[in-house]
Amino acid sequence: MASKRNFSSAVFGHKLTEQFMQNCDQPNCVISPVSVFLCMSMLKRGANGVTEEEIDQVLGTAIGTQTEAIDLMKVFGQYSRTQFILSIANGLILQEGFEPLFRFVADLQTDFNASVKNVDFGSIEGVKKLNDWVSHATNRKINQIIDSPIPDTVMALINAVYMKGLWSKPFFELLTKKESFNTASNSAVETDIMIRTDYYEYIRNEEAMFSVAFLPYNCSSFYNFDQNQVTDWEMGILLPDENGNHLNFIKYLHHDALKKLRQKSMLRKLEVKFPKFKFESSIDLIPVLKRLGIKTSFTGLADYSKISRDGQLIVDTFLQKCRIEVDEEGTIATAVTMCAAAVLGSFVEPPVIKFHVKSPFLFFIYHPILNIVLFCGYVTNPAV
Template sequence: MRLGRRYALAAAGVVLMGMIGCSPLTSESSAVAARPNTESPMSKVVIPDTKLVNSNTKFGFKLFSEVLKKDKGANVFVSPSSVAFALAMTYNGAEGTTQQAMAKALEYSGLSLQQINSSNAALKTLLENPDPKVQLTIANSLWTNSNASLNPSFMQRNRDFYASRVTNLDFTDSGAANTINNWVKDSTRGKIDKIVEQISPDQVMFLINAIYFKGAWTEPFDKSQTKEQPFTKASGQIVQTPMMTQRGKYKYLENNKFQAISLPYGRDGKISFYVFLPKENSGDLKEFYQSLNSLNWEKWMPQFQSRSGEIRLPRFKMDYEVTLNDALTALGMGEAFSDKANFSGIGKNLAISTVKHKTFVEVSEEGTEAAAATSVGIVALSAPMNPPFSMVVDRPFFTFVRDNQTGSILFMGSIVAPQS
C-alpha cells in the first residue's frame, strides 16, 4: 500500500446477520424511511456518561489481553472503539441471557440500554470534533436483506443514537457486496476497501462501523534525523530499523518498570499517540502486560507530567488480522455464538457466527495512518522538575492512540518487530 504524506487513522466494523424461517419484509429499494421514536435522538445528547467510557476501556484491555494469547510473539494492533461501537449496535437486538452475556463481556454492568445508546451518541459527537487541524469521523450503517422480517424499532434506535444509514438490498444480487464495500471505502477515505467478501444465502443484515482519523504530529519529526539503528526483537534478534529522533517537552511518565510518553496530534493535542516501553532490567513486554488493566490505567494517566527529553521511535508499518470469536467467548459472550443465542430484538433465530478484525498502521515522521475493520457475522440457527530523559524505543513496546478529552482508546497495539 502506497501512503500519502498526510496521515490518517480509519476503522470499520460490520455486523453480519442471518436468519432461519424469515417471513418476507415489505421491500424498500433504497434507504429505509425514518420512523418516529420517543427515545432521545443524537441531537439531544451532549455529554457522554463517563461510565460508558470506563466500560469501553475495561472491555478494550480485556479484548487486547485475549488477542495477545493467540498471537504470542507477533505484532498486534486493534481498534477497541470500532469493536465496541459495532457490538453496541448489535446489543440493541439482544434479549434475555444473551443480553446478559454481552453485557458481561462489554462491561455494561449498571448501564441501561438508554444510557448506553445516549452515551454512545454523545461520545460520537464529541470524538468527531477533537481539534481544528484533526479530522475524526465515525460512520454507521445497517444493510438489510430485502426479504427479511426485522424489528423496525431496532433499526430506528440505530438511526437515532448511532446516526446509522439503513438500506435494503437484494443480497442475491451479485453487486450487493460491492455496494456495501463501496460505502466502507468512502467512509474510511479509501483506507479500508473491502469488509464483505461474499454474502451467504442465510445472511440477513450487515451492521457497519467506520472510524476515520486524519492528522499530523503537533511537532513533526525531522526526516534528516532519521537513521538506521538497531532494534532488538522479542526473539533477541537484532535488526536495523529507521529510527526517528526528536527533542522537546512531552507528557512523560517513568517508574521502576517502564518509560511512557505522549506524542500529541494537531494544534490542541486532544488526541495523542502513547508509547509504553518496559525497562531493560525490569522484564519484557509480556511481563508488562500482566499489569496492563483498567485499575492501573486509572493510576497511570494522571501521573504524566511535562518534562524535557529526547524520544527515538521506530518508523514502522504493519497489517494485522484476527478472528475474535475465541476472545469474546473467553470474555463471557459465548452464548451469542451458540444455538441458545437470543437476538429477538432484531428478528427470529439469529446468532453471531464470526467476528473478524483487520487493521493497518503506519507511523512516520509526519504522523500516523491506520485502518481497522470489524466484521460481526450473524447467521441462521441450524512530578516536580526532573532532569531531561532519554527514551530509546529499541525493543518491543506497547502503543495506543487515545482521545484525551474523553479517555476513549481508538487504537492499541503490541509492536515486537517493526517493519518498514
C-alpha cells in the same frame, strides 16, 4: 459529564485488548476496542433474555440502559477538525427480502446514526457493495472486509473508525535514518527511526522497570474544566527495559492504571527515537469474545427476537480489520468491525484460532481526560 466518568468501553476495552494480545502470533498487531464496543452495542439492541444479559455483562453496561454507546457517539462527534480527524460510521446491511423489526432499525438510525443498505450477500455484486461501504467509511484505507459471497447471511452490523492526527511536535524527515531495532526474537533489523529532542510528558517506573512517554497530537479541541486546560489526544508508548516481556505490562493499560500513570507523568526533555511503522491486523473476534464470557450469542441458544421474529438468528461472523500508519507527520489509524447473522440451520461453528504473542513495546491512542483507548497495539518488527 464526559470528563468526570469512565465509559464502560474503557473496562471492556482493556479486557478485550488483553485477551487479543495474549493470543496473537503476529509480529505486529493493532485492535480498536472502541469499534468492537460500538458494534456489540448495536447487536445488543436486538438481543433479548440471557443473550442480552451476557452482552451487558461483558460490555460492563447496565442491563436495560442504552446510554453508554450514545455517550461515545456524542463525544466522538466533536472531532472533525483539519488537524485531528476522528469519524465514526455505523451501518445496517440487510439481505434483500429480509425485514427486521421496525423498532430495531429505528433505534440504530436514531442512536447510532446507522445507514441502512440492502444487498444480496450471496452475490459478487453484494460483496462489492459491502466492501464499497467499508472503503468509503475508512477513507479508502481498508477496502475489503469480506472477499467472497456469504449466501446464508441475512444481516450485518458494521462500525468503522477513522482517525488522522498530526503530531503537535512533528519529527523532521531529514533526521530520520536507518538504525538497528531489536525484535522479540533478539534478532536485529534495520528500520527507519525518527528522532526528535523536545519536552514530553514522561514517567519512569523503576520498580516495574519500564518507561512511558506521551506524544500529543495537534487537536486542542477538548477543554478540561476540572484542570482549566485544553487536552489533546496523544499516543502513549510503553517501553519495557531491555529483555522485558511486553506481555507482563499489559496490566498497565487498564484504565485505572493508565490514568494514574498519566496523572503522575511530568514534563521532561526527551531525546525520542521512535520507529516508523505501517501494518494491518485481521481479527476473528468470536474466540476472543467467548473467552470474555459471551456464551449463547454464537450458538443456537441465542435470542435475537428484538431483531426479527421470522426464524431464529445466529451470529456466525464477528471480524475486525485495523490499519495503522505512523510517520514523521503523525498517525492514520482505521478499523472496521463487522458482525453478521444468519438464520439458524445454515450456521457452521467457526474453528477456534489459537495465537501466541511476543512484542518489545506497546502503543495506544488515548485521551487522558475521557480515559478512552481508541486504538491499542504492539510492534515487534517495524520493518515488516
